[in-house]
Amino acid sequence: MSLSATIPPPSRSWRDIRQEVNPRAMSKEGHRRRTMATLKFVAVSALVLAGVAGAAEVYLAWESNPSRVMDPGGSIPLKQVVFSTDGVLDREWLDRTLALPKKASLMSLDLAERERRLLSSGQVQSVVMRRRFADNSLVVAVQERVPVARLMAQVDGQPPRLWLVARDGVVYEGVGYEPVELNRMPWLDGVRLRRSAKFGIEPIAGMERTAQLLQTAQSLVPELFADWHVVSLGRLATDQEITVRSGVIPEIVFDVQGEFPRQLARLDYIVDFLHTRGAPPLQRIDLAVGGQVPVELQEAVPLKPANLPSRTPVSQTRQRRDF
Amino acid sequence: MISKTRLIGAVEIGTSKVTVLVGELMRGRTLNIVGLGSCESHGVIKGGVVDYKEASACTHSAFRAAEEGAGASVDTVYLAQTGAHLEGFYNEASVSVNAADNCVSALDIDTACRLAMAKELPAGRAVVHHIRRPFRLDGRLVPDPEHLVGQRLEVGYWTVHGSEPKIGDHIHVITGFNLRVDELILSSLASGTMVTTPEERQNGVLVLDIGCGTTDYALYHDGVAYQTGVVPVGGDHFTNDLSLGLRLTRLQAEKIKLRYASAVVRTRDKQDKVWLNGDYSVGDRQFSRQSIEQIMAARARELFEVVKGKLGAAFLPDRTPVGVVLTGGAAKMPGMDEAAGKVFGVPGRLGESASWVADELRDPGFSTPLGLLYFGLNSQTERGPSARRSDGILGSLRRILVAP
Numbered sequence: 001m002s003l004s005a006t007i008p009p010p011s012r013s014w015r016d017i018r019q020e021v022n023p024r025a026m027s028k029e030g031h032r033r034r035t036m037a038t039l040k041f042v043a044v045s046a047l048v049l050a051g052v053a054g055a056a057e058v059y060l061a062w063e064s065n066p067s068r069v070m071d072p073g074g075s076i077p078l079k080q081v082v083f084s085t086d087g088v089l090d091r092e093w094l095d096r097t098l099a100l101p102k103k104a105s106l107m108s109l110d111l112a113e114r115e116r117r118l119l120s121s122g123q124v125q126s127v128v129m130r131r132r133f134a135d136n137s138l139v140v141a142v143q144e145r146v147p148v149a150r151l152m153a154q155v156d157g158q159p160p161r162l163w164l165v166a167r168d169g170v171v172y173e174g175v176g177y178e179p180v181e182l183n184r185m186p187w188l189d190g191v192r193l194r195r196s197a198k199f200g201i202e203p204i205a206g207m208e209r210t211a212q213l214l215q216t217a218q219s220l221v222p223e224l225f226a227d228w229h230v231v232s233l234g235r236l237a238t239d240q241e242i243t244v245r246s247g248v249i250p251e252i253v254f255d256v257q258g259e260f261p262r263q264l265a266r267l268d269y270i271v272d273f274l275h276t277r278g279a280p281p282l283q284r285i286d287l288a289v290g291g292q293v294p295v296e297l298q299e300a301v302p303l304k305p306a307n308l309p310s311r312t313p314v315s316q317t318r319q320r321r322d323f
Numbered sequence: 324m325i326s327k328t329r330l331i332g333a334v335e336i337g338t339s340k341v342t343v344l345v346g347e348l349m350r351g352r353t354l355n356i357v358g359l360g361s362c363e364s365h366g367v368i369k370g371g372v373v374d375y376k377e378a379s380a381c382t383h384s385a386f387r388a389a390e391e392g393a394g395a396s397v398d399t400v401y402l403a404q405t406g407a408h409l410e411g412f413y414n415e416a417s418v419s420v421n422a423a424d425n426c427v428s429a430l431d432i433d434t435a436c437r438l439a440m441a442k443e444l445p446a447g448r449a450v451v452h453h454i455r456r457p458f459r460l461d462g463r464l465v466p467d468p469e470h471l472v473g474q475r476l477e478v479g480y481w482t483v484h485g486s487e488p489k490i491g492d493h494i495h496v497i498t499g500f501n502l503r504v505d506e507l508i509l510s511s512l513a514s515g516t517m518v519t520t521p522e523e524r525q526n527g528v529l530v531l532d533i534g535c536g537t538t539d540y541a542l543y544h545d546g547v548a549y550q551t552g553v554v555p556v557g558g559d560h561f562t563n564d565l566s567l568g569l570r571l572t573r574l575q576a577e578k579i580k581l582r583y584a585s586a587v588v589r590t591r592d593k594q595d596k597v598w599l600n601g602d603y604s605v606g607d608r609q610f611s612r613q614s615i616e617q618i619m620a621a622r623a624r625e626l627f628e629v630v631k632g633k634l635g636a637a638f639l640p641d642r643t644p645v646g647v648v649l650t651g652g653a654a655k656m657p658g659m660d661e662a663a664g665k666v667f668g669v670p671g672r673l674g675e676s677a678s679w680v681a682d683e684l685r686d687p688g689f690s691t692p693l694g695l696l697y698f699g700l701n702s703q704t705e706r707g708p709s710a711r712r713s714d715g716i717l718g719s720l721r722r723i724l725v726a727p
Binding site for chain 1: 387396499
């Protein structure tokens with residue numbers, strides 16, 4: 001027998017004294033603390049139990065039907081789509097583009113994919129989509145591009161179609177615009193269209209400045225602007241010029257780097273001046289030269305004297321006037 | 324796993340007042356005192372609970388105040404234990420080193436420690452502390468004998484035990500607040516740890532914690548408490564003596580004690596009188612200052628003689644070069660250190676708390692609760708090497724991580 005085996009057990013320690021106390025012997029504060037501790041314990045236990053029950057529920061559901069777990073919101077059907085736009089797109093276009101299944105559920109919708117579908121139309125500038133659980137609806141808010149010009153183009157060997165050009169140069173097939181509204185827009189010319197993966201046609205460079213010209217003309221000289229048929233960007237890249245062909249003036253040249261209001265004011269003045277003088281129709285006005293404005297008339301006629309600014313020498317050489 | 328922050332409540336249920344200190348132990352290494360609750364004690368006589376409801380009410384009131392100050396609930400309670408029921412004895416054991424090469428193994432140490440602690444107690448007694456003295460290997464003192472070579476290993480324990488019902492009463496006051504007592508620490512050890520430095524305890528020092536109803540003492544040698552004890556005499560007895568000697572009520576005697584008492588007779592002029600109230604009111608009386616001092620000096624001398632007698636041969640002035648350190652509320656009486664020095668034949672001084680203690684806690688009356696926090700944080704007195712080694716891998720890992 002070893003020595004260790006013969007050693008008697010240690011004496012009773014204070015730690016062996018039971019620390020439980022009769023609840024009746026507890027003070028009021030002790031009772032309060034005990035109640036709080038019990039409540040805390042119950043709350044924590046309830047949380048743990050709820051967690052365990054939830055996990056068990058998910059496990060059982062997954063075991064019986066994994067797809068139910070993968071699609072937990074499958075039981076919430078989509079009741080309606082709430083659509084709002086700041087433009088002309090309508091509900092029909094939305095339904096056609098979204099192509100939602102008839103029995104779609106709110107949670108099963110891939111909103112990113114649906115957004116991509118809507119944004120594939122160049123007319124849509126931005127989209128906000130969200131699920132509204134209060135009435136099980138899908139809320140779609142669209143911000144549209146505003147067209148500033150139009151053009152006819154033949155894409156992929158198909159017959160030529162009408163395309164609209166927005167301020168940011170995006171070219172898209174407009175949906176929902178009134179023909180009258182479209183007819184008021186000038187045609188765009190002198191641009192080279194390239195294919196684009198995102199929009200179908202690559203955005204046109206320089207449209208921002210062109211849109212500024214058109215907007216300024218529309219507000220400052222609406223009568224003249226109404227006759228503008230074609231806006232050509234053919235010389236934009238090379239000469240920094242925008243050429244406008246109007247019903248009364250076959251060629252008006254604007255300087256992109258200059259101030260459009262000033263150029264338009266000169267144009268208005270010249271047209272008005274020549275009109276009051278009974279001058280022949282204008283052939284060409286070049287507002288891109290600077291201080292001088294060469295004007296080309298369609299036929300040579302002697303002009304009556306006028307009160308023109310002193311810096312504008314009158315010349316009749318080759319049916320051309322500088323203002 | 325050690326939690327990052329723990330709130331420790333240090334509780335002293337004394338005869339005159341109940342004090343609760345709340346310490347915030349951070350990462351097991353840093354202790355901040357964040358709450359203090361103190362109130363007049365009721366239902367406690369000579370350190371023992373005699374009225375559970377009264378004692379509970381004042382203790383819980385102090386607890387509530389301390390927790391409100393700390394702004395949080397206490398997690399752990401360290402309780403000071405005092406009372407005349409506490410006794411101690413020394414038991415020694417020796418074993419022959421088992422290995423053929425005489426190299427001391429952990430099993431040898433464990434066996435020696437268990438043998439030394441195995442003394443049976445009378446019925447109704449419970450161990451409060453097993454305080455191990457240094458090991459002796461073939462007669463030489465060694466702090467840790469493992470892997471040393473020797474033939475005979477000796478170890479001794481100073482075992483402090485007390486009445487189980489009385490200890491239980493103290494514990495139940497705390498459990499009545501819906502808390503558990505995690506450490507029960509002798510008051511003298513707690514205050515002794517606080518008012519002496521490790522060097523002083525290594526060299527030899529006697530600590531006297533003079534409370535209201537009891538005086539706790541702890542004699543330190545070689546860095547450990549060699550002997551402890553409790554004498555059921557405290558500040559109340561000084562008051563009582565004055566009350567009897569001067570024929571005063573206890574309240575009046577307490578007032579005189581606080582104002583004029585001295586543990587040594589300094590007044591030579593017998594005509595030097597002091598007034599009871601000093602406001603010329605009806606019943607105001609004069610007393611000889613010398614008489615007051617004589618009564619106090621006699622009681623102080625008697626108290627120290629009793630302690631000296633209980634220490635017996637364990638106390639040798641030569642082995643106690645640091646002297647006597649006094650603490651506790653009654654130690655504030657002027658001349659107590661001088662009186663103690665005269666009786667014990669060693670220098671006497673009033674214990675001072677460590678410099679990190681806040682000013683409002685530097686009163687000697689707070690040395691025990693402060694010591695509880697400090698003792699609970701640092702002391703390994705009770706743990707023998709065997710207990711230390713039984714922590715396992717997690718314990719080792721914890722020591723590595725926590726060690727400074």
